[in-house]
Amino acid sequence: MLKFKRNKLVTIKRVTPDIWMAHGILDDDIYSIELDVSIRISTLTITAICGKWNRWTTPECPRSLDFLKEAIGLQLEDKTFSQKVQKSVSRKACRHFANLLLECCYTSREAARADGCEIETVPDNNSTVEVVSDEKIVPASNPDPVKITVDKSRSETKIQEQYENSNINSSGDLIIDLHVHTSPASPCSSAPVDDLIEEARRIGLDGICLTDHNYTWHPDQIEELRQKHSFLVLGGNEITTDQGDVLVFGLNENVQGIIKLAELRKKVLADEGFMVIAHPFRGFLTFDVGELGFTPEKAMKRPLFKWVDAVETLNGKVTAKENAFAAKVAQGLGLPTTGGSDAHEVSEVGFYATRFTHPIKDERDLIEAFRNKAFSPVLYKKERRKIENSA
Secondary structure, three states, rough: OOOEEEHHHHHEEEOOOOOEEEEEEEEEEOEEEEEEEEEEEEEEEEEEEEEEEEEEOOOOOOHHHHHHHHOOOOOOOOOHHHHHHHHHHHOOOHHHHHHHHHHHHHHHHHHHHHHHOOOOOOOOOOOOOOOOOOOOOOOOOOOOHHHHHOOOOHHHHHHHHHHOOOOOOOOOEEEEEEOOOOOOOOOOOOOOOHHHHHHHHHHHOOOOEEOOOOOOOHHHHHHHHHHHOOOOOEOOOEEEEEEEEEEOOOOOOOOOEEEEEHHHHHHHHOOEEEEEEOOOOOOOOOOOHHHHOOHHHHHHOOOHHHHOOEEEEEEOOOOOOHHHHHHHHHHHHOOOOOEEOEHHHHHHHHEEEEEOOOOOOHHHHHHHHHHHEEEEOOOHHHHHHHHHHHH
């Protein structure tokens, strides 16, 4: 039997109040690399970068280290940041280093926001996009977060029990993984779309939604995949915004680079779509919680929550504590919640998923189910194993 395992870990350390160091490790059965990225937090700019090969396949691999320095000076809030990393690091150096560099940078950015750091706005001289004021955009109909209180009796354990006590095989329900990434549409993924779909079928999912990074699948491609595999395949998108990653459904525009969340909201409303904030607290435990003073009440005041329709509270790429924290915040705000594997490997699909109580056969049905709040997150693989073991 052929097996493959990949581990990826990012840790953050304060060097000075304004300089943080992200240390990333990517290790699998073929490659093993490390990366140290120094970031000036006030401007979210890369100031230094150093890579290390621990295991490689060809003599060409170590030579890629010389090209990593081309990422120095890149600004994380630049709308073309991801593309610049792919052009300077992935193409000239190594796509594995590009993947790890992006993870280090995005984790640092989320940790800085969670820590309440003030970040200067760096003008984007290459952008001609008109900045739309918040007053011109209709925010999601969420309650005022300042007036919301958290039921502190709901511990992380109780929230976990809520997921575990749900029956994944409820009659008529559909279980869909709402958050998966395919290769090569998402450069960070190693999962070919056909293999991903077949694995989803094998483990008993009812459908998956392709949410590649800033990549829009054409409806004809989605329909072709449905017919080819006789399986429910839906189209979506994971879009990078100035306030975090957002899963977007029903948006017809192919958004590239980093967009302002308020501007994205306007586009999604125009297409009558739906927005889910993805892994909203990824990296917020990189520091001791006591040091951050980060509480659900404080988190609920983050402006991003007024622009989204739901919160992803089960994500396969963050810690259980971060998922539980997201669930507390969503509960306090009265926002509905979703689950998704965030799969980047075939074996990861279905780790978490979302249950829908309405029939879904296409994206229009998906949006209707979202609007009716006929959905909830589920620990799919864990519950499936329990059912199989008891059979």
